[in-house]
Amino acid sequence: MTITYALNEIEKAAASFAGYLEESGMKVVIFNAPMGAGKTTFITQVCKVLGVTSVLSSPTYAIINEYATAANGPVYHMDWYRLEDEHEAIDAGVEDALYSGNYCFVEWPVKAEGLLPAHYINAHIHIVSETERRIEFNLS
């Protein structure tokens, strides 16, 4: 599936994406995109749709951010950019998050792809222009 969105309409795109996510029954989503494409920004909006009540921020340094929701369980927002390999990912506790049954959004998944569950949603964000992005996603 593909959604093209203007940056000032990102809430709408995030809501459609969250709808797809809930219908699919998938809990883990990986995001591939160059730096500056807006991975954190898009995930932040999706988290808001999912009812996250915590302050959202970039997980680059923390590796795993855990957000509380009003009604559902926690949401995990991860960034594997700083990890060297799967061992470091395991040490950082990413498996606990991935297999918790809660929503997990993973930026820079390439560092530890082997740890991902059998099925997840694979999303790519493309920079169309300074004001426009295109997100493509499918089941893996």
Added chain:
Amino acid sequence: MANIILAIESSCDDTSAAICADGKILSNVIASQAIHEAYGGVVPELASRAHMQNLLPTVNAALKKAETELGKPLSFTDLNAVAFTQSPGLIGSLMVGCSYAKSLALTLNIPLIGVHHMQAHVLANLLSDPAPEFPFLCLTVSGGHTQIVLCHSPLNMEILGETIDDAAGEAFDKTAKLIGLPYPGGPLIDKYAQSGTPKFALAEPQIPELNFSFSGFKTSVMYFLQKQNKENPNFIGENLNDICASIQHHIINILMKKLVKAVKQTCIKNVCLAGGVSANSGLRNAFKAAGEKHRFNTFIPEFQYCTDNAGMIAITAYHQFLAEKFENLSVSPSARAEWGK
């Protein structure tokens, strides 16, 4: 004898141990190559396994150093409390410090103190001489955090503003990556900036109230570089110093605008910096200049208390000790803990 506290910090990449006696730091040891050489190991890169290897030698080194400072023998049985970083941080890393502190508290039958890492960054300023008087404002800037905190008393703080996406340190490191500097490139930006002039205008985000945003700034740097590279493929190489100076200027400008706004809103005259990014020379200068211009007193902790360190955990634990704010042994660490609301 004084109240002696051992503090452990293991929230992120560095393992650190400190000893404090009646609020005075006797030792503040951060695991380094030297400790590993002394014990015949290597420094692992990241995460909990590294903390497990580092912790005991680091605690021993902290005890030894404190002994020298005290001028008399010091052993575990002299400790009156043990403190650890409870949150926020990497859960696996926090767990190592927490388990160690718990076992020590149980064995020695002494109080256990859980410390919030961000609160500790702020209170690192109490280790300065002179220390700021309460109430004071603190701008905490590090790789993972950017916050303006109003500190009423040691254990009463309020977050006035914080980042809604990337932290300031992350903005330095990621824009450095965009210009091809090795990661983490924040310190390199500072270095090159010193020989450049901030002649390139970059878009600064307009965020309401006292909150920060650096994600959009990072993207505007990316567009700027793409545009310039199209016209001149050697643009970055030919203008590295000026690009770094411009990036640094804008990041600091974003920080200072909000800090000055907070000073004006609160009318507080004592203002502190904290966190690893307070090592940035441009930020230190801009902070002092803002203090002169807007007439507030400026405080910056010694460098060893700016980056992640157990000294700041110890001074915070000392105040919790006085207030008898202890944890029981069932306490667990938390990757993320909201506070100051």
